[in-house]
Amino acid sequence: MQLRVVASILLAAVLAACSSEDTAVRNELLEIQDTNASALNAVPGSPQNLIPQLESALQPDEKIANAVPTRLKIDNLGVISAPIKPVGVETNGDYEVPGATTVGWYKFGAGPGGAGSTVLAAHIAYQGQDGVFRNLSKIDIGSIVDVTVEDGSVISYEITETNQYDKQELPFDEIFERSGDQQLVLITCGGDFNASVSSYEDNFVAYGKPI
Amino acid sequence: MKTKILVMFALLLGVLAPTAASAAENDARVHLIHGIPATDVDVEIAGDIAIDGFEFGDTFDLSGFAGQTLADLKVKLAGTDTVAIDAGDTAVPATGNYTIIAHLDEDGNPALAVFENDVSKLTAGEGRIVVRHAAAAPTVDVLVGGDPTFTGLVNGGEAAADLAAGTLSVSVVPAGTTTPVVIGPADFDVTEGESLIVYAVGSLSADSLTVLTEELTEIHGSPNVVNTGDTPVDDNSAIFLTFGVIVVAGALFRSGKLFMTQAG
Numbered sequence: 001m002q003l004r005v006v007a008s009i010l011l012a013a014v015l016a017a018c019s020s021e022d023t024a025v026r027n028e029l030l031e032i033q034d035t036n037a038s039a040l041n042a043v044p045g046s047p048q049n050l051i052p053q054l055e056s057a058l059q060p061d062e063k064i065a066n067a068v069p070t071r072l073k074i075d076n077l078g079v080i081s082a083p084i085k086p087v088g089v090e091t092n093g094d095y096e097v098p099g100a101t102t103v104g105w106y107k108f109g110a111g112p113g114g115a116g117s118t119v120l121a122a123h124i125a126y127q128g129q130d131g132v133f134r135n136l137s138k139i140d141i142g143s144i145v146d147v148t149v150e151d152g153s154v155i156s157y158e159i160t161e162t163n164q165y166d167k168q169e170l171p172f173d174e175i176f177e178r179s180g181d182q183q184l185v186l187i188t189c190g191g192d193f194n195a196s197v198s199s200y201e202d203n204f205v206a207y208g209k210p211i
Numbered sequence: 212m213k214t215k216i217l218v219m220f221a222l223l224l225g226v227l228a229p230t231a232a233s234a235a236e237n238d239a240r241v242h243l244i245h246g247i248p249a250t251d252v253d254v255e256i257a258g259d260i261a262i263d264g265f266e267f268g269d270t271f272d273l274s275g276f277a278g279q280t281l282a283d284l285k286v287k288l289a290g291t292d293t294v295a296i297d298a299g300d301t302a303v304p305a306t307g308n309y310t311i312i313a314h315l316d317e318d319g320n321p322a323l324a325v326f327e328n329d330v331s332k333l334t335a336g337e338g339r340i341v342v343r344h345a346a347a348a349p350t351v352d353v354l355v356g357g358d359p360t361f362t363g364l365v366n367g368g369e370a371a372a373d374l375a376a377g378t379l380s381v382s383v384v385p386a387g388t389t390t391p392v393v394i395g396p397a398d399f400d401v402t403e404g405e406s407l408i409v410y411a412v413g414s415l416s417a418d419s420l421t422v423l424t425e426e427l428t429e430i431h432g433s434p435n436v437v438n439t440g441d442t443p444v445d446d447n448s449a450i451f452l453t454f455g456v457i458v459v460a461g462a463l464f465r466s467g468k469l470f471m472t473q474a475g
Contacts, residue, residue, distance in 0.1 A: 088403075090335045095434035108376075108403040108431065109333065125442035134444065172433035178404065179429060189440035198441040 050121045067149035072103050072120065072132070076143045082132045084147075095187075100126040103133075109176055112147050112155040112210075114127030116178040120147075121187040124200070125126065133188035137164075145184060145208050157184040157208030164190050164204050175205065184208035214365060238306040239277030240328075245269045245346050246314040247321055248419045249302040251289035257282040264289050268423055278305030286313055286321065300460040312410060314345035317366040319414055324367050328427055329406065333373055337431040338401035340379065340409065341371040347414035348393065350386040355379050362386065376403035383411055393413075394420050404431025 046110050063196035087096035098104045105111070106119040114167025139168045143159045165171070167189075184207070191202025245265050254262035254271075262271055265286075281303060286296035296313060301323075308328040316322040324345060333339060342353050344364045353361040353370070356379065361370035363386055371462070382395035394411055401407055406427040413419035 008397070065451055089434050093335055093435040095437040095439075097439050106434075121437050124440040124445045126440060128442050130444070131440065134441065136378055167436055167438075170437065176431070176433040178431060187437050187439060189438070193440075193443040195443070199438055200440050203439070 051183055055136070066114030066118075067151070067153075067155070068111055069105050069118065069120070069147045069149050071148040073146040074139070074143065074150070075146075077135045077139060079132060082122070087121075090182075095121055097121050097123060099123075100129040102133045106176070109178055110182070112149050112184075113182070115182065117183050117185045118147070118177060119175060119185045119187065124189045124204075131188065133186065133204075136186060136188045136206060137162075137190050139186075139206050145186070147184065156211050158211045159206050159208045161206075161207040162205065164202050167190075167203050169200060170205070171204055182210050184210070236396075239274055239304055240308045241273040241277055241303055242310050242425070243271040243273050244310060244312045244410070244423060244425065245271075246312045246410055246423055247295075248413045248421065248473045250295070250321075252286050252295060252313070253289050255283075255285040255287060270425075273303055273311070276303040279303055284456070286323075292434050296323055298323050308406070308427070312343075312345050312412075314410070314412055315347035315414055317347060317349065319347040319416065326369060326408075328408070329371060330427060333404055333406075333430055335434050336375060336403060336404050337373045337428075337432070338376040339371060339373050339406040339430070340399065340401050341369060341406060342381075343369040344410065345350045346411045346420055347416065348411070348420065349415075351383050351393070352386050352388075354382045354384060354389065354396075357382075359389075374401065376401050381409070394422060397422070399424070402426075404428070406430060 069084045082103050084103045084105050085098050087104035090096050100123050103120050103122040110116040110118050112118050122133040125131050130153050145157045184205040188204050189200035190204035191200055194199050245267050248267050251259050252265050281301045284298040284301040285294050287294055308330045310326050312324050342361050344366050350365050352359045379399050380396050381399055382392045408425040410423040413421050
């Protein structure tokens with residue numbers, strides 16, 4: 001009896017794993033179909049329906065589907081399941097960072113699975129409250145970061161490098177790279193706090209590779 | 212098939228001039244677009260067919276030829292000896308980003324136009340739209356959201372704008388008017404960090420006006436700064452402060468209790 005229960009739990013687990021994988025594949029296929037459809041219907045009002053899309057042949061990897069990240073988990077830092085919100089830039093060109101308890105995903109860059117950097121930024125402390133990345137500067141190389149994406153699947157990264165930079169000297173091109181190897185970039189503030197402008201002097205950045 | 216021919220041709224040239232070809236490949240991006248509706252052609256270089264059966268909307272990567280001269284370049288109607296465009300010896304730029312389009316001039320004759328592509332970095336949050344007049348049609352204005360945004364565009368001319376990423380409703384009208392709409396209105400998605408190039412092609416008199424689009428990537432900007440904190444934290448003092456408050460509170464509570472006990 002006990003054996004049968006274990007067996008059916010195992011079976012259920014296997015089925016769940018299979019179906020989530022299938023869903024991922026199906027979503028990918030749907031996305032590919034969507035891409036094709038949008039290429040063909042790019043100009044619905046034009047005299048001809050079929051508008052050839054000419055892609056730059058030099059960046060064949062550009063169109064890899066990016067998953068939309070929804071939740072972040074970093075066991076080592078006690079980040080259990082922080083919500084992630086897609087963000088862009090403020091009107092002044094600054095990174096749009098949500099409130100203390102939410103992580104901001106740079107929606108113009110890569111998402112998990114896409115080429116280049118998936119960038120997640122969150123406060124160290126905001127409006128008197130500890131931010132999601134309150135303890136990011138204490139993260140160890142080798143720590144595991146789990147990112148849940150829209151379809152519920154989880155993509156895990158291992159932290160490979162950390163660095164602290166003067167805010168003005170952040171390696172922007174590298175951090176916001178949109179081609180090449182997949183990487184996760186976690187950003188928060190660090191260094192001295194400048195009370196006159198209520199802002200930190202530095203950014204603390206942790207880089208991760210998918211595992 | 213066409214790609215294979217190109218690759219073989221590029222390889223052949225690569226063997227003949229390996230240094231020039233490999234150096235050039237990194238420095239230039241040159242694309243050739245077929246922008247004449249309903250006209251299949253062959254492209255001939257130095258008497259040999261380099262592109263066989265090049266069709267409307269096809270694109271051909273000439274980057275491998277950067278810095279070289281294509282001898283006696285001719286565009287012929289497919290499978291015939293009828294020369295549509297006789298470009299003669301044609302130099303492919305050694306550096307930079309160019310699109311060459313085979314199109315109709317204002318009078319409806321086939322021609323080649325060379326456009327240098329603006330690959331300067333965008334501001335974060337913005338995309339670039341470029342409109343190019345490559346159609347057998349007189350001077351036009353381009354309306355974006357109904358407003359004349361790019362005006363007085365002549366065959367072979369272009370106009371561009373960097374703007375917030377989003378969907379634009381675009382129509383093409385004769386210059387100085389808002390009707391009749393000869394192309395569109397059509398929606399175009401301007402993607403953040405990318406350049407969308409829209410070519411007006413075809414012929415007004417043949418009722419074949421339409422558009423081709425080309426996208427350029429890797430020109431995105433970055434946010435100016437990442438501000439992720441307006442409240443100071445001090446790892447050591449924060450802990451001591453919390454701890455200290457508890458200790459002090461505890462002490463006060465105890466002494467208060469002691470005082471009350473004594474009073475009672």
